[in-house]
Amino acid sequence: MINRRNFLLGSGAVSAVAVMGLVPSLFSRRAGAQTTSEKFEITLTDAQWHQRLSEDQYRILREAGTERPYSSPLNAEHRQGEFACAGCNLALFSSATKFDSHTGWPSFWQPLPDAALTSRDTTLGMVRDEVHCRRCGGHLGHVFDDGPKPTGLRYCMNGLAMTFTPKA
Ligand SMILES: [Zn+2]
Numbered sequence: 204m205i206n207r208r209n210f211l212l213g214s215g216a217v218s219a220v221a222v223m224g225l226v227p228s229l230f231s232r233r234a235g236a237q238t239t240s241e242k243f244e245i246t247l248t249d250a251q252w253h254q255r256l257s258e259d260q261y262r263i264l265r266e267a268g269t270e271r272p273y274s275s276p277l278n279a280e281h282r283q284g285e286f287a288c289a290g291c292n293l294a295l296f297s298s299a300t301k302f303d304s305h306t307g308w309p310s311f312w313q314p315l316p317d318a319a320l321t322s323r324d325t326t327l328g329m330v331r332d333e334v335h336c337r338r339c340g341g342h343l344g345h346v347f348d349d350g351p352k353p354t355g356l357r358y359c360m361n362g363l364a365m366t367f368t369p370k371a
Pocket residue numbers: 288289290291292293336337338339340341
């Protein structure tokens with residue numbers, strides 16, 4: 204079932220025009236979440252984020268960077284459990300919606316309710332829909348409309364932006 208919120212999230216908002224990450228270093232975008240940090244529940248200073256995150260995590264979550272494909276151990280994570288934001292620990296995705304997209308990035312067809320937000324990303328002359336954490340604004344990845352049923356969406360996520368907790 205597609206609930207109304209996720210339908211709205213996906214419909215019309217998704218324009219897949221490029222495969223993300225062909226040239227990962229070019230996907231860094233300094234503006235990132237900082238420009239709109241006021242509206243997020245969790246806001247930290249740059250120094251605090253540096254303290255909380257590794258350098259690679261900071262580059263992705265706070266500067267909208269992209270990890271190298273097939274570099275995340277979460278690609279091969281097939282246990283039942285939950286994927287949470289590495290910045291603020293908000294639960295983002297259930298393993299029940301994970302699928303193998305063969306892109307080299309952990310991929311899901313639907314986020315958990317009230318977990319992820321999208322915004323239009325026009326960097327590099329492409330129109331993509333950027334996905335970020337609802338609570339801390341951390342950049343997670345992009346969403347495309349070439350995913351599997353039932354939503355047809357592909358949430359292409361950076362493994363470094365998430366932590367995994369297996370179901371107890
Ligand atoms: Zn977060």
